[in-house]
Amino acid sequence: MSDQNFQIFLSCLPGLEPVLAEEARALGLADPVAVAGGVEISGGWRDVWRANLWLRGASRVLVRIGEFRAMHLAQLDKRARKFPWGDFLRADVAIKVEAVCARSKIYHQGAAAQRVERAIAETLGAPIDPAATLRLMVRIEDDLVTLSLDSSGEGLHKRGHKLATGKAPLRETMAALFLRQMGYDGTQPVLDPMCGSGTFVIEAAEIAAGLAPGRTRGFAFEQFASFNAGAWDKMRASPSRLPPLQFFGFDRDQGAVRNSQQNAERAGVAACTQFICQPLGALMRPDTPPGLVMVNPPYGARISSPKLLYGLYASLGEVLKTQMKGWRVGLVTSDRKLAHVTGLNLTPGPLLPHGGLKVQLFQSGPL
Incomplete structure (x- = not known):
């Protein structure tokens, strides 16, 4: 080569x-x-x-x-x-x-x-x-x-194992960079109280397990004249580790929870992740050291009633303040007012394009 x-x-x-x-x-x-x-x-x-x-x-x-x-x-x-x-x-x-x-x-x-x-x-x-x-x-x-x-072919957010998605799913690439912005290094617990198809939880678990994001998919460079299949196979066969069970996803929708579980199994992180069907109000602090709460609640056109949204974000803030003391929050939304309604002390990040909207990652210090 x-x-x-x-x-x-x-x-x-x-x-x-x-x-x-x-x-x-x-x-x-x-x-x-x-x-x-x-x-x-x-x-x-x-x-x-x-x-x-x-x-x-x-x-x-x-x-x-x-x-x-x-x-x-x-x-x-x-x-x-x-x-x-x-x-x-x-x-x-x-x-x-x-x-x-x-x-x-x-x-x-x-x-x-x-x-x-x-x-x-x-x-x-x-x-x-x-x-x-x-x-x-x-x-x-x-x-x-x-x-x-x-050299990629399909966009790199298509990891090859997340087949089941919900409405307005967060791209894995965006979730990974948000985790990095929050200072996530693979050692902290991560919890998502509205997990959808499990993107934040699975991405965090994969990082902790040392799994390459592109391990189960193909790439355009495999069709280049320079490609060496033997050298590529060696590079792709990297060792992984089994992290502790400290990656948690919750959702009130049973279908979303089922999707998350199936995605985690395909990604090879089912043993260190847990997905439970429950409403936001039932959230309880897990038996782990403090970590990160990463959440991408509904916003914009995903819910038609502004009143419902304001109520949801207020409830989210209340539950997190009550149950997740010592944890830091990363909240993704398109609306600064909704972030403010949580009552959490949140610092906004840059505006980013996502599904026709502009979203931001809002970060908190330890609650």
Whole structure:
């Protein structure tokens, strides 16, 4: 496998770039720099694999494989035909090309994509297919053509084992970065009194167990010319540990609890998680040291009656103050007023896009 070095872009939700940079640094990836929309690092193919396998907060891992200048379509065609596609792509694997043009003499994105597609098809022989899972991104900005491969394929929030979800589920990538913002390191208990499909609880348990988030799924880089199946199998076969039973999810909906239990079983963390069907008012402090309460209550269009929402958030605050002394709270909501209604002393984080809304993580100190 080539020791080539690339610029690698780890994409994430706008507003969480510094948190992802911190995670990349902790994973030992070289010189992570937070930029708009993600984090830039440099590294080789093994770093691309590790980033996909281990990063919990990244949405995708993009690899910049080359760049050249082109002032018009004929020049783009000529230089694309000289590019060493065989170093990166296989002739037997279909690919799709997406182009974006900004402030350049080449302004027609469709025509630019077609020229690159034709160059790949005619010089390498790889089939072009708009439905292909392998994706080459062509960015033409100020007449500089940059070529990047999406090494992830499906978004990295799709871990491969969370099949059952409820309404407005929180993405695993977002939950993981929220846990990191709360200072979670895998040792603290985590409890969610409105767990839905169990995202916070399962994500926390996986971190504690040392399980790689991408361990049960496939990636686009497995179809690259550089891929070495033996080396990848060794990397993926990392040891795990069994943490204590200190990850708790509660929900008043029996279907949500069943979904959470099934998701935890598929994720391999059923032994250290517990999901119970009960209303919010029945919450009692578990027999563990203080930890984190992570909760993503209903908000926005998920409940039509503002009165019901205000009552729910007030009850949540009251129950947590009564039952969870010493625990810290991380609350996700789209409405500052609802966070205020809890009566908890909460500090808001950055606004983040989620399901057509802007949400924030509100943090408390120990209750």
